[in-house]
Amino acid sequence: MEFDDEAEHRRLFRVETNSPQRKAVFSLEQGGSLPGKTTKNSVIQSFKIVILSNKLNLLLPFGPLAILVHYLTDNKGWFFLLSLLGITPLAERLGYATEQLACYTGPTVGGLLNATFGNVTELIISIIALKNGMIRVVQLTLLGSILSNMLLVLGCSFFCGGIVFSRKQQVFDKGNAVLNSGMLLIAVMSLLFPTLLHYTHSEVHAASSELVLSRSTSCIMLVAYAAYLFFQLKSQPSFLTESEETWDDDEVPEISKWEAIIWLLIFTAWVSLLSGYLVDAIEGASVSWNVPISFISVILLPIVGNAAEHAGAIMFAMKDKLDLSLGVAIGSSIQISMFAVPFCVVISWMMGEQMDLNFQLFETATLFISVIVVAFFLQEGTSNYFKGLMLILSYLIVAASFFVHQDPDQG
Numbered sequence: 001m002e003f004d005d006e007a008e009h010r011r012l013f014r015v016e017t018n019s020p021q022r023k024a025v026f027s028l029e030q031g032g033s034l035p036g037k038t039t040k041n042s043v044i045q046s047f048k049i050v051i052l053s054n055k056l057n058l059l060l061p062f063g064p065l066a067i068l069v070h071y072l073t074d075n076k077g078w079f080f081l082l083s084l085l086g087i088t089p090l091a092e093r094l095g096y097a098t099e100q101l102a103c104y105t106g107p108t109v110g111g112l113l114n115a116t117f118g119n120v121t122e123l124i125i126s127i128i129a130l131k132n133g134m135i136r137v138v139q140l141t142l143l144g145s146i147l148s149n150m151l152l153v154l155g156c157s158f159f160c161g162g163i164v165f166s167r168k169q170q171v172f173d174k175g176n177a178v179l180n181s182g183m184l185l186i187a188v189m190s191l192l193f194p195t196l197l198h199y200t201h202s203e204v205h206a207a208s209s210e211l212v213l214s215r216s217t218s219c220i221m222l223v224a225y226a227a228y229l230f231f232q233l234k235s236q237p238s239f240l241t242e243s244e245e246t247w248d249d250d251e252v253p254e255i256s257k258w259e260a261i262i263w264l265l266i267f268t269a270w271v272s273l274l275s276g277y278l279v280d281a282i283e284g285a286s287v288s289w290n291v292p293i294s295f296i297s298v299i300l301l302p303i304v305g306n307a308a309e310h311a312g313a314i315m316f317a318m319k320d321k322l323d324l325s326l327g328v329a330i331g332s333s334i335q336i337s338m339f340a341v342p343f344c345v346v347i348s349w350m351m352g353e354q355m356d357l358n359f360q361l362f363e364t365a366t367l368f369i370s371v372i373v374v375a376f377f378l379q380e381g382t383s384n385y386f387k388g389l390m391l392i393l394s395y396l397i398v399a400a401s402f403f404v405h406q407d408p409d410q411g
Helices: 006-012 043-052 055-059 062-072 076-102 106-117 120-131 135-164 174-199 208-234 237-250 257-280 282-289 293-305 307-318 322-351 361-378 385-403
Strands: 014-018 023-027
Touching: 043 076, 043 257, 055 076, 062 076, 062 257, 076 106, 076 120, 076 257, 076 282, 076 293, 076 307, 120 135, 120 257, 120 293, 120 322, 135 293, 135 307, 135 322, 135 361, 135 385, 174 208, 174 322, 174 361, 208 322, 257 282, 282 293, 293 307, 293 385, 307 322, 322 361, 361 385
Parallel strands: none
Antiparallel strands: 014 023
């Protein structure tokens, strides 16, 4: 919102905000200012706002407890469980700190920040696993993040939004939804060809052709994702207009810009530390629980990593802002499939590892069918609780399938 005349600005603009500590009314007419944008919280106030205001943060002590268990016992199962619980609130707080920082950047840069840091947990886990040579864990974790966002996060959003607005049919931008479905199908195509090349034994040069195809395809996918970002942020006025309206109406920062940056660095460092322990315990937890590594990587890890997306998408759906819910759920799936996956292939190339886009036949088929299901539910541009329930049940079918699936690489 812009005003040419400062006096008119002071006369008209009055902001009311609710915080965990107090309810205050700021009036520019009385010389006040926007909360958080020109006033700074003390260290204690910032700690209360960021840490003590969220009940999910009750799980934060499980992080140090997991490290303690790691050094005092050899029980990998308990250590892995405690690490999962400790990372869950960190992933959510990473999303919160990013949203607070985005309030100072406007909708365009803010949307890019949310897209980048929204999946930082999965990227950190993947890079640490690559350093440890656990390429298969990286592939399965990224695959699980795509499936979790498409089916579970979107399904819960449709379901909760449908329950709140049970007397009407919620709508979203059909054109944008179809475009996103197309991007997901392109991602599936990129994974499908290296897999088919492997299983049909039709490589020109055995073993090396598959890797060369994966690396060249990854570079093309990164270019495609950059073009997608440019199109979304620069070439779609309706998308930007809606984002700006949402920013003006709803986004009032609770902490200052530098507070948000500092908290973002703290949470990222803590996630990196815990992720290192978490990756080391995956195989031990699989043996201890007698659960396939594929189930842990595809189902358990992504649910934790997607905590921020899950909460944000449901919140938007319950406010009847389904376009934003789709931007979180489907947007994250596109980012992981079109950016994180090829990015990890390129990074592994630099590390001297040989990660490719052959995610194996069972996993690639699961992704392909899931994308088709989601595309069918999005094609009408409407949602209700029934569609949400079907997506959630589809995710349960996927989870059950991976629970009984023995990965060939660990066979």
